[in-house]
Amino acid sequence: MKEWYRGPIYDWHLDFYLPADSPDAFECFDPERIANEITASGANLVVIFALNQHGYAYYPSRIAPPHPKLKGIDYTGELVRAFKKRNVHVFTYVNYMNIDLREKHSDWWQRYRDGSMIIEEGWGVPCPNGPIKEYMSNIVREIAKNYETEGFFFDMYGFNRGGCYCQNCRNAFKSLYGFDLPDKEDWDNEIWRKFVEFRYLSAYNTMREIRDAAKEINPNLLWITHCSPLDSWHRATGFYLSPKLDDILHTEVSPRYGKYRWTPGEMGKLLIATSKGKPCIVNLADLHVYWDKPKGWFYFPNSATQLKLCTSEIVANGCWPSIYMEPYPNTIHNPYTNEGIKEAFSLARKFEPYLISETIKSVALHFSKSSYDFFEDYIYSFRGMYKALLEAHIPFDIVTDEDIIEGRITDYTLLILSNSASTSEEVNKGLTRYVNDGRSILATYATSLYTTQRQKREDFGLKEILGVSYKKELGPAYLSVDPPLNDVLTLSPIIAHKIIEVGIENNTEILGRIISPSPTDLSPFTYVSAPSRPTKIPSITKKGRVIYCSSDIGYSFMKAGYIDHKNLVANIVNLLVGEKLPIKVKAPTTLDVVLREQEGKILIHLINLTTNQVVEDAGCSSDIYDIIPLYEIEIELCRKDITKIYKASDNQELPYRVEGDKVVLKIPELKIYEIVVCEVNEKRPAF
Ligand SMILES: [Zn+2]
Numbered sequence: 185m186k187e188w189y190r191g192p193i194y195d196w197h198l199d200f201y202l203p204a205d206s207p208d209a210f211e212c213f214d215p216e217r218i219a220n221e222i223t224a225s226g227a228n229l230v231v232i233f234a235l236n237q238h239g240y241a242y243y244p245s246r247i248a249p250p251h252p253k254l255k256g257i258d259y260t261g262e263l264v265r266a267f268k269k270r271n272v273h274v275f276t277y278v279n280y281m282n283i284d285l286r287e288k289h290s291d292w293w294q295r296y297r298d299g300s301m302i303i304e305e306g307w308g309v310p311c312p313n314g315p316i317k318e319y320m321s322n323i324v325r326e327i328a329k330n331y332e333t334e335g336f337f338f339d340m341y342g343f344n345r346g347g348c349y350c351q352n353c354r355n356a357f358k359s360l361y362g363f364d365l366p367d368k369e370d371w372d373n374e375i376w377r378k379f380v381e382f383r384y385l386s387a388y389n390t391m392r393e394i395r396d397a398a399k400e401i402n403p404n405l406l407w408i409t410h411c412s413p414l415d416s417w418h419r420a421t422g423f424y425l426s427p428k429l430d431d432i433l434h435t436e437v438s439p440r441y442g443k444y445r446w447t448p449g450e451m452g453k454l455l456i457a458t459s460k461g462k463p464c465i466v467n468l469a470d471l472h473v474y475w476d477k478p479k480g481w482f483y484f485p486n487s488a489t490q491l492k493l494c495t496s497e498i499v500a501n502g503c504w505p506s507i508y509m510e511p512y513p514n515t516i517h518n519p520y521t522n523e524g525i526k527e528a529f530s531l532a533r534k535f536e537p538y539l540i541s542e543t544i545k546s547v548a549l550h551f552s553k554s555s556y557d558f559f560e561d562y563i564y565s566f567r568g569m570y571k572a573l574l575e576a577h578i579p580f581d582i583v584t585d586e587d588i589i590e591g592r593i594t595d596y597t598l599l600i601l602s603n604s605a606s607t608s609e610e611v612n613k614g615l616t617r618y619v620n621d622g623r624s625i626l627a628t629y630a631t632s633l634y635t636t637q638r639q640k641r642e643d644f645g646l647k648e649i650l651g652v653s654y655k656k657e658l659g660p661a662y663l664s665v666d667p668p669l670n671d672v673l674t675l676s677p678i679i680a681h682k683i684i685e686v687g688i689e690n691n692t693e694i695l696g697r698i699i700s701p702s703p704t705d706l707s708p709f710t711y712v713s714a715p716s717r718p719t720k721i722p723s724i725t726k727k728g729r730v731i732y733c734s735s736d737i738g739y740s741f742m743k744a745g746y747i748d749h750k751n752l753v754a755n756i757v758n759l760l761v762g763e764k765l766p767i768k769v770k771a772p773t774t775l776d777v778v779l780r781e782q783e784g785k786i787l788i789h790l791i792n793l794t795t796n797q798v799v800e801d802a803g804c805s806s807d808i809y810d811i812i813p814l815y816e817i818e819i820e821l822c823r824k825d826i827t828k829i830y831k832a833s834d835n836q837e838l839p840y841r842v843e844g845d846k847v848v849l850k851i852p853e854l855k856i857y858e859i860v861v862c863e864v865n866e867k868r869p870a871f
Contacts, residue, residue: 188273189273189335189406189431189432189463190463190540191463191504191539191540192228192504192532192533192536192539192540193228193229193432193463193465193504193505193506194225194226194227194228194229194504194505194529194532194533195227195228195229195230195231195465195467195504195505195506195507196222196225196227196229196230196231196506196507196509196525197230197231197277197337197467197506197507197508197509198218198222198230198231198232198233198263198509198511199233199508199509199510200233200236200242200510200511200515201236201237201238201510202236202238202240202251202253202513203238204238204240204251204252204253204284205252206253206513207513208512208513208514209251209253209254209513209514210251210253210254210255210257210259210513210514210515211513211514211515212514212515212516213257213259213262213514213515214515215262215263215265215266216266218263218266218515218517219263219266219267219269219270219272221517221522222267222272223267223270223272224526225522225525225526225529226526226529226530226533227272227525227529228272228273229272229273229274229275229506230263230267230272230273230274230275231274231275231276231277231337232259232260232263232264232267232274232275232276232277232333233259233260233276233277234260234276234277234278234323234327234331234333235248235277235278235279235323235327236251236279237279237281237282237283237339237340238281238282238283238284239279239281239282239283239284239285240252240284241260241323242254242259242260243258243259243260243261243327243330243331244256244258245323245326246326247319247322247323247326248323249284260276260327260331261330261331264276264331264332264333265332268332273334273335274332274333274334275333275334275335275336275337275406275408276327276331276333276335276336276337277336277337277339278320278323278324278327278336278337278338278339279339279340280309280310280316280320280338280339280340280341281309281310281339281340282310282316283306286301289310289315289316289319291314291315291350291351292310292311292314292315292316292319293308293310293311293314293350294308294309294310294311294343294344294347294348294350295311295347295348295349295350295353296346296347296349297346297349297367299349302344302346302347302348304344304345304346307344308344309340309341309342309344311343311347311348311350311352311353312341312342312343312386312387312389312390312391313348313350313352313353313356313386313390314350314352315352317390317393317394320394321393321394321397322397324336324338324394324395324397324398325397325398325400325401327398328398328401328402328405329401333405334404334405334406335405335406335407335408335431335432336395336398336405336406336407336408337408337410337434338391338394338395338407338408338409338410339410340410341387341391341409341410341411341421342387342411342415342419342420342421343383343386343387343418343419343420344418345418349365353365353382353386356382356386357378357379357382360382361375361378361382363375363378365379366379371558371637371638371639372639377637380417380420383417383418383420384417384420384424384425386420387419387420387421387425388424388425388428388429391409391421391425391429392429395407395409395429406431406432407429407430407431407432408430408431408432408433408434408465409421409425409426409429409430410434410435410436411425411426411435412435412436412451413426413435413451413454413455413457413458413551413553414435414451414454414556414563416556416557417557422435423458423553426458427458427459427460427462430462431462431463432462432463432464432465433455433458433459433462433463433464433465434464434465434467434506435451435455435464435465435466435467436466436467436468436469436506436508437451437466437467437468437469437494438468438469439468439490439494440484440486440490440807440808444567444571445493445497445774445793445795445808446497446570446571446574446776446793447494447497448466448468448494448495448497448498448501449497449498449500449501449776449778449791450567450570451466451503452464452466452497452498452500452501452502452503453501453581453582454551454582455503456501456502456503456581456582457551457581457582457583457584457587458584463504464502464503464504465503465504465505465506466498466503466504466505466506467505467506467507467508468486468491468494468495468505468506468507468508469508484807485518485520485521485524486507486521486524486807487520487524487807487808487809488523488524488527488528489795489808489809489810489811489856490524490807490808490809491507491524491525491527491528492524492527492528492531492856492857493791493792493793493795493808493811493856493857494528495528495529495531495532496531496532496789496791496856496857497776497791499532499535499539500776500778500780500789500791500857500859501778502539502541502543502780505528505529505532507524507525507528509521509522509525531856531857534832534833535832535833535857535859537832538782538785538787538832538859538861540782541780541781541782541787542780542781542782543579543581543778543779543780543781544579544766544779544780544781544786545581545595545596546579546580546596546597546598546761546764546765546766546779547573547578547579547580547581547596547597547598547599547600547757547761547765548580548581548582548583548587548593548596548598548599548600549566549569549570549573549580549581549582549583549600549602550582550583550584550588550599550600550601550602550604551566551582551583551584552566552585552601552604552605552606552607553584553585554585554606554607554608554636554638555603555604555605555606555634557606558605558606558634558638559605559606561736561739562603562605564738564739564742564743565602565603565628565629565736565738565739566602566603566738567738567742568602568737568738568739568740568741568742568743568749569600569602569628569737569738569741569753570738571741571742571750572737572738572741572749572750572753572754573600573753573757574776575750575773575774576750576751576753576754576757576773577767577768577769577770577771577775577777578754578757578765579766579767579777579778579779580600581596583596583599585607585608585610585611585636588611588614588615588618589608589610589611589614590614591614591617593614593618593623594618594621594623596623597623597624597761597764598623598624598625598626598757598760598761598764599615599618599623599624599625599626600625600626600627600757601615601625601626601627601628601631601632602628602629602631602736602737602738603628603629603630603631603736603738603739604627604631604632605629605630605631605632605633605634606634606635606636606638607631607632607634607635607636607645607646608635608636609645611636612632612645612646615632615646615649616646616648616649619649619728619729619730622729623729624729624730624731624760624761625649625729625730625731626730626731626732626733626753626756626757626760627646627650627730627731627732627733628732628733628734628735628736628737628738629682629683629684629733629734629735629736629739630684630736631644631646631650631732632644632645632646632647632650633645633654633684641654642654649727649730650725650727650730650732651688651689651691651692651725651726651727651728651730651732652686652687652688652689652692652722652725652727652732652734653686653687653688653689654684654686655684655685655686655687656684656685657682657683657684657685658683658684658685658698658721659683660679660680660681660682660683661680661683661698661699661700661723661735662677662678662679662680662698662699662700663677663678663679663680663683663696663697663698663699663723663724663735664677664678664696664697664698664699664718664723665678665695665696665723665724665752666694666695666696666697668755668759669695669696669724669752669755669756669759670755671751671755672751672755673748673751673752673755674747674748676748677699678696678735678746678748678749678752679740679744679746680698680723680735680736680737680740681735681736681739681740681743681744682735682736682739682740683698683723683734683735683736684734684735685698685721685734686722686725686732686734688722688725689727691727692725692726692727693725693726693727694722694724694725695724695725695726695731696722696723696724696733697718697719697720697721697722697723698718698719698721698722698723699717699718699719700719722734723735724756726759729760731756731759731760733756737749737752737753741753750773765822766779766821766822766823767779767788767819767820767821767822768819768820769817769818769819769820770817770818771814771817771818772794772814774792774793774794774814775790775791775792775793775794775814775817775854776789776790776791776792776793777789777790778791784863784864785861785862785863785864786821786823786861786862786864787832787859787860787861787862788819788821788859788860788862789857789858789859790817790851790854790857790858790859790860791856791857792811792812792813792814792854792855792856792857794811794812794813794814795808795810795811795812796808796809796810796812811855811856813853813854813855814853814854815852815853815854816850816851816852817850817851817854818848818849818850819848819849819850819851819860820843820846820847820848821846821847821848821849821862822845822846823845823846823847823862823864824842824844824845824846824847825864825865826840826842826847826862826863826864827863827864827865828862828863829847829849829860829861829862829863830860830861831858831859831860831861832858832859832860832861833858833859838850838851838860847862
């Protein structure tokens, strides 16, 4: 029997963060009403509060203090029963923070080096090496024994920045490694590096212990540690913890407040890359704020349009949607958000037969976890490249170090290393094999200049395949680009915030040069009169199938938002693998294209990110309420054995013509989301 949690999943996350003195808490609690509202949205999984972040149980616990306003109500139990009756899957929520127990159990808390408790404006959490692990294990055991919950959602777990120097950590480190904890951050010091390893190890071991306590009661229980592949080494969860411990990977994103329209899709791609085939949920969690009047935590309500757009990004990238809902403390939901969730789940359900699918592999973007851990700016190098590929309509997947080492990248024709500065010897070997096997690489800036222990190498680890050697760091500079890479670029020199001076091998071509260093830092983009003649210093080089760009194009695209960066990336991709790209799309930059397949079908997901203006002046929280349709999207699919093309939304056939080895078609109008289904002759498509 197929396990239900492999999908489809439509998850309504019923948040309910009530402080002890929230005046009208639980006043209108009616489990039947709540279960009816949530079931009507089309949700098939609901997460119910059992222990909140203040440390209060929402059921009559013998371990945790029950919430003072419950007055005997079994909130958790009644809701679990109400949802089970309606055949909705139920997980119970437990939070690790236990804020109101801080004074009573001060030995649970993480400590700074000076021994003081880490409060972090309320976000300080207990230490994974402290006695809280027994407490939390007993809580999940109690819930698993008393209720028909099918799983746990464990929230707010991990280490805090600046910690942890509590006595338990000091003792554990000493007994494991034989040293005292290091007193300052120093990546050249082996003890410091052991300390970082110790964090990951401690976070993993404690969460496994708590999870196993629940699974002892019921081995079929499913586990979610709520964290993110973008958690840093400070937190020490997410990337290395979740794929090993969790049955479902679950991460939240906040797509509002100046974030990107494609944030949920980016997280979807990242989660899938780390998931080892486990199901993934991306949760929409926009900004909860704490108010004193009325007392409690609240979310800004999302418009139906916003939720539909985000949900489209999530399901198009192979994940399942989850939406947070924070009722008023008296348990009444905001009807605006109720409606939005219903519309978002309905949209996903409409495409359900096409949602369990595989990506079609052609281009991959590397996410370098160690570069992310070590270099604050790395996220912009990565995201800028992500944005450029998206806007150029080049479908791509994200891959990790493991994919490179274990050879799972061989199906991709091009791998992009956007300032993947920290690489291990194994990764460098894997990349060398990849190139020697006839595939292409685009690498930028400091790629492979550091080890995964943050040690700077004397030269690029990938020197041989890049065909360049490291000389020195230059300041910000202007670049010029030679044909064919200058196609459709503007007349302006290209701005580069960060650039490395390199030497080149004899057989390395030069495709671009540095014009001159800039006297400004170029952020935001400032044009400073530059001499028109380029220097001899190369900025873009090509050796065989490998292009190296000595500036951090991704970073500059994020910081300057300059169209030439996007077009330069597209030109490089075309020069390297243009003939091998499975699809070409002509459309405005706000169209996101995701290419996937099922047996006998190629699925072209089109998500329209063209929205109403977002103005954040005046403290506006900038909701998206309008999608501007796109017209006449031109698609060239590099397959000729197509038998039928139609829209998944209404099964309406789309006319197409065969031109040589490809088919050409037009999508007359795209509102928000569509899957173009192309049926093919062979069972298994191969580009
Ligand atoms: Zn500690």
